[in-house]
Amino acid sequence: MRGAHILKWLLLVWLAVVIVAAFFYVHPAEGFIGESSRIVFFHVPMAWISVLAFLVSCIASVMYLKRRDPKDDIRASVSAGLGLLFAVLATTTGAVFARIMWNAYWNWDPRQTSITILLLIYAAYLALRGAIEDPERRASLSAVYAILAFVTVPFLVFIVPRIYWSLHPDTIINTRGANEFDARYTQVLMASLAGFTGLYVWLYTIGCRIEAIRQRRRQEVL
């Protein structure tokens, strides 16, 4: 318990250091307008967390169908919600970058189009959950939906944007299979990825605990 308490404060300091490093430890990258390249330290971790959260949601859904444990249903829904939140943040930071680089927030670039489809798929997941009253039926149907939804993630996030010509800069591991980032960029980006992953884990555990309390109270009322 005390260890978890220390980790939370460590996360505060860790991400604060990442923010300062993102602005003053690295130099603006070549080929980018002004300071726009610094957004990578926030945009990439948010996109990474959304994929991780959707994966966790898919695994929890598989576990639910296997064990029929309501806790797995809670894990799946909380993680999908967080995935959607981080996907919206990744889209927003991406749009800010697009405005600086290409003078428009939205260009219908393959990455922007695929993230829009992904957002709609997971928004529909939450709508589906909201539309079914019976808890067992809701859990079963949404588990199946979450598994099918995750099948689209590798295509929409990793394959489609690489097949078509895109305005989007090279990813960390580019199509040549190499990391061509400057050493300082890699250090700060890895630190940011670790920090944001810690934040996701924290939010995820809180979300699961809130849902468990809600379910307990509902059962007490019944």
Added chain:
Amino acid sequence: MTDLMGIMVVTLMIWVGLFAYVYRLDRKVSRLED
């Protein structure tokens, strides 16, 4: 203050505010669990 410094300060303020909110929520959930 330069623009870069200003954006960094705002980003830090957002992070500290978010942390404070989540930390309080965490403590509230702990109390409800007891």
